[in-house]
Amino acid sequence: MRILALLLLLPLPAFADTCTDSENQAEMNLCAQKNATAADGKLNDAYKDAIDEMKQVDASLPADQRGAEQALRAAQRAWITYRDQTCAAEAFEYQGGSMQPMILSDCLARVSEDRAEELTSMAQGGG
Numbered sequence: 001m002r003i004l005a006l007l008l009l010l011p012l013p014a015f016a017d018t019c020t021d022s023e024n025q026a027e028m029n030l031c032a033q034k035n036a037t038a039a040d041g042k043l044n045d046a047y048k049d050a051i052d053e054m055k056q057v058d059a060s061l062p063a064d065q066r067g068a069e070q071a072l073r074a075a076q077r078a079w080i081t082y083r084d085q086t087c088a089a090e091a092f093e094y095q096g097g098s099m100q101p102m103i104l105s106d107c108l109a110r111v112s113e114d115r116a117e118e119l120t121s122m123a124q125g126g127g
Contacts, residue, residue, distance in 0.1 A: 025098040032105035039112040046116040047076060049123035072122070083111045 019031035054068035061068075087107035094100035 025102070029098070029101040029105070032102040032109070036105040036108040036112070039109040039116070043112045043116040043119070046119035046123065050119040053123045053125065079115060083108065083115070086111060 019028055019035070022028040022031050050072060051069060054072045057068040058066040087104055090107045091100050091104035094103050
């Protein structure tokens, strides 16, 4: 009973705005998964734009100073590991419970949206 009371005090996750019609945990899990998939799509689009920008940066540099594209690719690979491990840790508290997939998906969506914003800024020449 105490755990339920504590859960009610937690702030609502980001997916709550788009999953308010969900009536049970399975529906909430599915909705959160859809949000994570949508965020991943935005992330992929932003990454492609940022890679294009890094290619342009490389093209403007002497051959011996190029490496922007490679640096971004390496950073993104490292970031994916960070995202996946961070979200696994965040969801671990709910391991074995029906809420665990929702918590994991919500984290993946939130962290991916943040990274998409960073990449969009990079693609626009904002570093």
